[in-house]
Amino acid sequence: MNKLLSKHTLYGIIGVFISVAIIYSISYSLIIKPMQAELQTINKNVKMYDAQLSNIEDNLETESSELTEIAAQLVPSSPQPDVILVQIEKFSVESNTTVTMIESTILEEKKETSTLPKKIKKTGYTIEASSPSLESINTFLTLLKENEPLFTIEGLTVTKTGNQQFSLLVTFVAYNQN
Structure with missing residues (x-):
């Protein structure tokens, strides 16, 4: 009887491990994997917005320097x-x-x-x-x-x-x- 109990216990322990593995794989595929994909998408969007922001800042600096050059050409150098x-x-x-x-x-x-x-x-x-x-x-x-x-x-x-x-x-x- 002891052998049967230990066989049943062994099957029970294996069943618990299999159940835990199934629950983990289901929760990973339904909860964790979509969250990781969403995190990657958000990181890509952040990188894209950072690139656009730096591009806009560069354009503003360029336009500002161009306007200063134009002003220097149009405006007299001293009061006249x-x-x-x-x-x-x-x-x-x-x-x-x-x-x-x-x-x-x-x-x-x-x-x-x-x-x-x-x-x-x-x-x-x-x-x-x-x-x-x-x-x-x-x-x-x-x-x-x-x-x-x-x-x-x-x-x-x-x-x-x-x-x-x-x-x-x-x-x-x-x-x-x-």
């Missing part, structure tokens, strides 16, 4: 108030407008809001002019807008004064490298 005064005088003559006041101020950029490259500085100008016709004021503004140096018109006021006279107040910014 004499050139601006000559051009404003020329515009005044061409448009039959009388310039009564020109004022210049150096503008400081706030570092948090500045979108300009670090080398680019701004100089503000205010022009007060008058003319007998609105068409002359419009011609003056068109000439100012189409000017060779980089200008940004920031403020514009046109008022009609007595005796068919129009008054113009323009504030604009000229850019230079420093």
Whole structure:
């Protein structure tokens, strides 16, 4: 009887091992293998996104350097108030407008809001002019807008004064490298 018990015990132990092996293989194929495949897919996606991110960063650096080079070509190397005064005088003559006041101020950029490259500085100008016709004021503004140096018109006021006279107040910014 002892031999039968030990035979039955041996069969029981072998049966338990076979059952454990079957349960392990089923759980491996149903749970662990899909999780490993999902992990590999996620790792591939992460590598792909990292490659795209580094590509985008490289493109941004390239575009930023290209924009800086373009700005260096378009923007004068130093403030040129004499050139601006000559051009404003020329515009005044061409448009039959009388310039009564020109004022210049150096503008400081706030570092948090500045979108300009670090080398680019701004100089503000205010022009007060008058003319007998609105068409002359419009011609003056068109000439100012189409000017060779980089200008940004920031403020514009046109008022009609007595005796068919129009008054113009323009504030604009000229850019230079420093």
